[in-house]
Structure formats: structure tokens, C-alpha cells
Amino acid sequence: xxxxxxxxxxxxxxxxxxxxxxxxxxxxxxxxxxxxxxxxxxxxxxxxxxxxxxxxxxxxxxxxxxxxxxxxxxxxxxxxxxxxxxxxxxxxxxxxxxxxxxxxxxxxxxxxxxxxxxxxxxxxxxxxxxxxxxxxxxxxxxxxxxxxxxxxxxxxxxxxxxxxxxxxxxxxxxxxxxxxxxxxxxxxxxxxxxxxxxxxxxxxxxxxxxxxxxxxxxxxxxxxxxxxxxxxxxxxxxxxxxxxxxxxxxxxxxxxx
Numbered sequence: 001x002x003x004x005x006x007x008x009x010x011x012x013x014x015x016x017x018x019x020x021x022x023x024x025x026x027x028x029x030x031x032x033x034x035x036x037x038x039x040x041x042x043x044x045x046x047x048x049x050x051x052x053x054x055x056x057x058x059x060x061x062x063x064x065x066x067x068x069x070x071x072x073x074x075x076x077x078x079x080x081x082x083x084x085x086x087x088x089x090x091x092x093x094x095x096x097x098x099x100x101x102x103x104x105x106x107x108x109x110x111x112x113x114x115x116x117x118x119x120x121x122x123x124x125x126x127x128x129x130x131x132x133x134x135x136x137x138x139x140x141x142x143x144x145x146x147x148x149x150x151x152x153x154x155x156x157x158x159x160x161x162x163x164x165x166x167x168x169x170x171x172x173x174x175x176x177x178x179x180x181x182x183x184x185x186x187x188x189x190x191x192x193x194x195x196x197x198x199x200x201x202x203x204x205x206x207x208x209x210x211x212x213x214x215x216x217x218x219x220x221x222x223x224x225x226x227x228x229x230x231x232x233x234x235x236x237x238x239x240x241x242x243x244x245x246x247x248x249x250x251x252x253x254x255x256x257x
Contacts, residue, residue: 003136004046006069007033007177008060008087010080011052027053028183031197031246032075032104034173036132042171043133049177057090064094071136074120075104085118092119101135103128108214111148115155122149126160126215127202129170163216167202167223172231175238192241200228204248211248220252 009030033049040047050063064072072091076084088100103124107114111125124131124147131146141149146161164170175196183194203219204211223231235243251257 002044002046003071003138004048004067004069005040005071005073005132005136006063006067006091007036007047007049008072008074009033009049009051009053010074010076010083010087012080027185028195028197028244029175029178029180030075031173031199034175034178034197035129035170035199036073037174037177038171039129039133040136041174043136045133045136047174047177051178051182052087054179054182060087060090061094064091064098068095069098072098072100073132074100074102076102076106077104078106078109081106081114081117085120088119101132103132105212105215107148109212111157112155115148115150122147125157126217127164129164131161163203163219163221165221167221168227172234173198175235175240180239190242194240195242195244196235196238196240197244197246198228198231198235199223199246200250201247201252205252206249216248220249222253222256225256 037047037049048063048067048069050060052060072088074084074087084102088102091098091100099121100119101122101124102114102120107123108125111123114120114123122135122141126146128146131144134144135147141147141151142156142158145159148155148157180194185193185195201220201222203216203221205218205220207218232243
């Protein structure tokens with residue numbers, strides 16, 4: 001039976017409700033979930049995405065009951081850990097058998113405390129493109145690099161998976177899992193909608209004190225120009241009107257740029 005996973009993007013717009021940029025905060029399909037979806041679909045798994053920036057709790061419960069996922073994967077940053085735990089608990093309430101996992105910079109920085117403070121069964125540490133597929137393949141958790149998990153009341157933190165050196169080996173991000181007509185960015189920021197985030201590299205060689213290096217490390221790894229053009233063509237074919245680069249250090253190598 002094909003394993004099914006529901007990937008979840010948490011709502012962040014409420015953080016801007018009392019600020020001067022309310023109404024213009026950018027909303028676009030999250031690149032992290034597009035990338036994971038591409039890897040999962042490439043490996044034969046069934047994937048759907050739920051975005052709390054677009055839908056509500058009741059819609060989430062309906063999605064869980066209709067799709068009946070084996071796994072729910074939630075990506076979040078530190079300010080959203082309580083919200084992530086709340087959403088994970090909803091999934092558990094609908095079906096206690098669902099394996100709920102998480103990823104993102106907070107999980108990569110604090111895997112042990114994340115599991116202690118939440119109902120998550122496991123978290124991904126670092127790049128999750130291949131890790132998430134190993135999880136859905138049913139591989140023994142003890143043999144999967146780049147995860148932390150709960151094991152009979154204890155927390156096990158496995159060694160990290162080495163960084164992906166050649167980014168061209170990654171499956172292309174999948175945007176077909178999103179309802180693109182739901183994503184709108186204010187004319188103050190974008191001339192056309194929807195907008196796609198695209199990465200052409202990962203990592204940054206610098207060491208700014210405010211920056212978290214726990215996902216991509218102090219590295220600079222790139223996609224080939226040919227691969228970048230291919231991804232540009234894919235997002236255009238999906239109907240995107242603008243492309244934003246998500247690179248931490250696009251100009252690290254000016255010749256390549």
C-alpha cells in the first residue's frame with residue numbers, strides 16, 4: 001500500500017495583524033514543502049499539502065479524515081512551536097495512529113527539547129529531502145541519519161546526515177500540490193501573482209551572529225545553471241508570474257551569479 005503524508009504549513013499572518021505591514025505580508029507556496037513534495041512524489045509516495053495561511057482548523061480536520069494520511073509533517077520556526085504542537089495534537093486527536101513529524105530550523109537546532117515539549121513522534125535534523133523518504137519507506141529509526149525520535153519514553157538523537165554535495169540530484173520542487181490561485185502577494189511587493197520561491201544554492205559561508213546555520217551549515221552548495229533554468233521553466237509552466245530567489249548567499253560566487 002502506498003504511504004500517504006500530509007505536509008503542513010503553519011499560519012504566520014496573525015503575527016502581522018497589529019503591525020504596519022498587515023495586509024502586505026507575502027503569502028506564497030512554501031519552498032520547503034514544494035521541495036519535500038518533489039522528493040516524496042519522485043519516490044512513489046502520496047502527498048497532499050495543507051496551508052493554515054489559507055484554511056482553518058475545521059478544514060484541517062476534514063482534510064485529515066478525507067485523506068487519511070499515515071504521516072503528518074509540519075515545518076515551523078521557533079516562534080511557532082506552540083502552534084505546531086497544537087496542530088500536531090489535532091492530528092493525533094483525529095487518529096492516534098498518525099505519525100506526526102516536524103522539521104525546520106528549530107527542530108535542527110533543538111531536536112531533543114522539541115520532542116520533550118511537544119507530541120511529535122520524531123523530528124528531522126538538517127536537510128530532510130532524503131530523510132523523509134527513508135522514514136516513509138519504513139526504515140528502522142535507529143538506522144536513519146538526521147532524525148531524533150521518541151523510543152519507549154526516551155529520546156534518541158541520531159547522527160546527522162552529511163550535507164548533499166550535488167544539489168542537481170534532488171527531485172525538482174513540486175508545485176502541483178498547491179492551490180496556486182489562493183496565494184496572493186500585495187501589489188506593494190509583487191507586480192504579478194502567484195509568486196514562486198526558487199533556490200539555486202544552499203548555505204552561506206559567513207558567520208553572522210543572528211543567523212542559524214543548523215539546517216544548511218556554513219557551506220555553499222549550488223545547482224548548475226542548467227538545472228536553475230529548468231526550474232525557472234517549470235514554475236513558469238505552472239503559471240507563476242514572478243520568481244524570488246531564496247538563496248542565503250546568491251552572490252557568494254559572482255562568476256556563477
